[in-house]
Amino acid sequence: MRLAILDDDINSIKAARGAILRYPQVEFLDYFxxxxxxxxxxxxxxxxxLDIELGQDNGFEIAQKIIDTDSQMQLVFLTGHASYAIDGYDFNPVNFLTKPINEKKLKRTIEQLEEKIDDIEEDAQIMFRMKKGYEIINVKDIDYIERRNRKNYLMYKGKEERISNYSMKELLDMLEKYGFFMCHQSFIVSLKKIENIIDEGNQRYILKLEDCKELIPVSRNKKDELEKKLEKMYRNKI
Incomplete structure (x- = not known):
């Protein structure tokens, strides 16, 4: 899971980060x-x-802006006063955590977050600009994206479609939160579709994906990062 904290108290941030980062489900945790x-x-x-008391900013107003921007964003409210919880239920948060954070409540919150995020990812869709117009694609159907001859191609459900007017960075920004990884400057792959990392010697590695004939190269400087992501992803499922 890719999470962030918004709190105006740096000491509260440090305490929350220390507690949340103990859980291997958390891929990374930024703070603001x-x-x-x-x-x-x-x-x-x-x-x-999200801290409810943000100095001059109202945490509930910020929550509304977050939901207006991304209706599927999962919220956990942080507060020093349990009485604030009543006003926050309209935002359908995963949980309310009072400061200092209770370890048992945090454990359950992380489990609930993981369940909700997994459900969202299962049904996630992205709209791409194709050669003949726009098309909505189920994220779980995407195998990989390849940049070839200055053009980008989407590989999904056994077929190839050219997608228009995106840089590889823009495509990675769209897909990274759903478990995609840029293993090479010309390839973005679904980590969930990787069946095997093949060592060809001389520090050359290639990927075998489910139901894909093409083998995907891995840059030398990406191999260690790829292995760490896969280890973390599958360790969380045990």
Whole structure:
């Protein structure tokens, strides 16, 4: 899971980060003290730990803006006063955590977050600009994206479609939160579709994907990062 904290108290952030990062389900955890900085990066995250009392900013107003921007974003409210919880139920948060964070409640919250995010990813769709117009694609059907001859091609459900007017970075920004990884400057792959990492010697590695004939190259400087992501992903499922 890719999470962030928004809190104006750096000591509270440190305490929350220390507790949340104990869970291997958390791929990374960013933090922000200003709402505008969070909104610049909101697309990166699956869930937000949001302090209700944000100095001059109202946490519930920020929550509404988050939901208006991304209706599937999962929220966990942080507060020093349990009485605030009543006003927050309209936002359908995963949970309310009072400071200091209770370890048992946090454990359950992380489990609930994982369940909700898994359900969202299963049904996630993205609209791509294709050669003949726009098309909505189920994320779970995407195998990989290849950049070839200055053009990008989407491989899904056994077919290839050219997608228009995107850089590889833009495509990675769209897909990374759903478990995609740029293993090579010309390839973005679904980590869930990887069956095997093949060592060809001389530090050359290729990927075998489910139901794909083409083998995908892995850059030397990406191999260790890829292995760590796969180890973490499958360790969480045990």
């Amino acid at each position: 003290t200003k709402p505008e900085d969070l909104f610049e990066n909101l697309y990166k995250y699956d869930g937000i730990f």
